[in-house]
Amino acid sequence: MMATTPQTTRIIGSDGFELHPADETAMRKEMAHYEQPQAACIEALKIVQRRYGWVPDGAIGAIARVLGIGPAAVEGVATFYSLIFRQPVGRHVVLVCDSSSCFLTGFDELKQALVSQLGIDYGQTTEDARFTLLPVCCLGACDGAPALMIDDDTYGPVSPDDLPGLLEGYP
Numbered sequence: 696m697m698a699t700t701p702q703t704t705r706i707i708g709s710d711g712f713e714l715h716p717a718d719e720t721a722m723r724k725e726m727a728h729y730e731q732p733q734a735a736c737i738e739a740l741k742i743v744q745r746r747y748g749w750v751p752d753g754a755i756g757a758i759a760r761v762l763g764i765g766p767a768a769v770e771g772v773a774t775f776y777s778l779i780f781r782q783p784v785g786r787h788v789v790l791v792c793d794s795s796s797c798f799l800t801g802f803d804e805l806k807q808a809l810v811s812q813l814g815i816d817y818g819q820t821t822e823d824a825r826f827t828l829l830p831v832c833c834l835g836a837c838d839g840a841p842a843l844m845i846d847d848d849t850y851g852p853v854s855p856d857d858l859p860g861l862l863e864g865y866p
């Protein structure tokens with residue numbers, strides 16, 4: 696009797712994007728926690744983003760194949776969540792909250808100071824690829840408004856004078 700070799704399926708999305716095997720495993724583990732595979736969609740997107748810093752187009756199809764749902768459903772989730780990046784970003788992402796508490800407590804000065812210190816506006820990345828600046832809805836840190844987030848760290852209240860010291864921590 697011949698021994699059978701276990702078959703491995705490589706998940707490849709459009710654009711030749713190939714899902715890292717460890718990421719596929721992590722997604723399948725995540726799926727096991729839910730009755731509906733689409734419930735694991737946001738986590739699957741975060742898994743890809745942790746590896747690449749953003750979610751390339753090809754990853755949408757690859758995630759859809761792992762979850763067994765349509766690419767449009769994955770794209771819908773990716774578009775809805777502002778913390779999922781669909782374009783390349785810098786090494787660090789600065790998210791400035793522009794929701795009501797922050798808006799009323801100095802958001803505008805804070806944003807202007809960031810624009811001036813980084814030399815970029817929303818949706819742009821510094822020439823050295825160090826920072827990308829983006830707006831974000833309420834970070835849930837309203838008692839520390841005005842607030843911002845750099846990568847996974849939330850800060851508030853932040854004044855324009857705090858910015859040089861804060862940014863220095865993200866080389």
Ligand code: FES
Nearest residue numbers: 792797834836837
């Ligand atoms: S409104 Fe800015 S953190 Fe809530």
